[in-house]
C-alpha cells in the first residue's frame with residue numbers, strides 16, 4: 001500500500017530486442033492494470049550490467065524502453081515510469097537484503113544457472129545476487145502486485161521469502177507481494193522450438209517476433225512457425241507449436257481457447273497462421289507508430305524522466321529509511 005492505495009511494481013530489462021513475449025506476458029498487463037493501482041514501472045538498467053553492455057547502446061535502449069512504456073499506453077503523469085539507476089534506494093536496499101538472503105537460495109535460481117552457462121567467462125557476483133536487487137525493487141514500494149511472465153515466478157517467490165524473513169525479525173516492514181500472471185500469454189514460446197520460451201537472446205531470428213519487426217517480417221515468421229504434421233487447430237500438450245500460436249492469437253485479440261478452436265475448425269494451419277500474423281500486426285503496428293512519434297518528443301519524455309525519478313525516490317526512500325532504522329543504522333541529524 002502506498003498513500004492508502006494498493007501498489008503495483010514491475011520492471012523490464014532494456015537489453016536485446018524486446019519480443020512479443022515481453023509484450024504479451026508483461027507490458028500488455030501493465031496497461032490493463034494501470035488504473036487500479038498506484039503504479040511503478042521501472043527500466044531496470046542496473047540489472048542489465050550483470051552481462052557486459054556497450055555503454056552507448058545500453059543508454060539508447062534504456063531510453064527506447066522508457067519511451068515504449070508510454071507508447072504502449074501507460075500515462076506518464078499517472079504511472080511512475082523511471083530508470084532504476086535514477087533512484088539510488090534500489091542499490092542501497094539490495095545491499096541490506098543481501099545480508100538476509102542465503103547463498104543456497106541464490107544457487108537454486110534457474111536464471112542464474114542459465115545465464116552463467118551462457119556467459120561462462122563472466123560469472124560475476126552481480127549475476128548471482130541479481131534476484132536480491134529484484135527483491136529490493138519490489139519491496140521498496142510496499143508492492144501488493146507484480147505483473148510478470150511465468151519465467152519470473154521463481155524470483156518472485158524468493159522476494160516473498162526475503163520479505164517474510166525480514167518481517168519475522170523486525171515486525172511488519174514490507175508488504176508481501178503477489179505475482180499477477182495474465183490468463184493468456186504468460187509464457188510465449190519460441191516459434192522454432194515451442195518447448196523453449198521466446199527469448200530476446202535467441203540466435204535464430206525466426207524464433208522470436210521482435211516488437212519493432214515490420215509487418216512483412218511478422219507475417220513471414222508466423223507462416224514459418226513450427227507446428228506438427230496434423231492439420232487440426234487444437235490446444236493440447238501434444239501440440240506445443242499450435243498451442244503457442246493459439247496463445248498468441250487469443251492474447252492479441254482477447255479470445256478464449258474454445259473460441260479460437262471453433263473459429264478455425266476444419267480450416268487447416270495455413271489459414272490459421274495467416275490470421276495469427278495479422279493479429280500480431282494489429283497489435284504491434286499501432287505500438288510502433290506511437291513509439292516513432294514519441295521518440296521525437298524529447299522535451300516531453302525528459303520532463304517525465306526527471307519528474308518520475310523524484311517521485312520514485314520519494315516513496316522508495318521512505319521504505320529505505322524505515323529499514324535502515326530497523327537494522328540499527330544511526331539516525332540522520334537534520
Ligand code: TYM
Pocket residue numbers: 009010011012013014021022023024025026027044047133134137138146147148149150151152155185186187188189197198199
Ligand atoms: P525481462 O526483462 O527478461 O522480461 C520482462 C518481462 O517480460 C516477461 N517475459 C515473457 N512473458 C511471456 N513469455 C515470454 N516468452 C517472456 N519473456 C519475457 C518476463 O516474465 C518479465 O515480466 N528480472 C526481470 C526484470 C525485473 C523485474 C523486477 C520484474 C527486475 N526487477 C521487479 C518485476 C519486478 C527480467 O529480467 O525480465
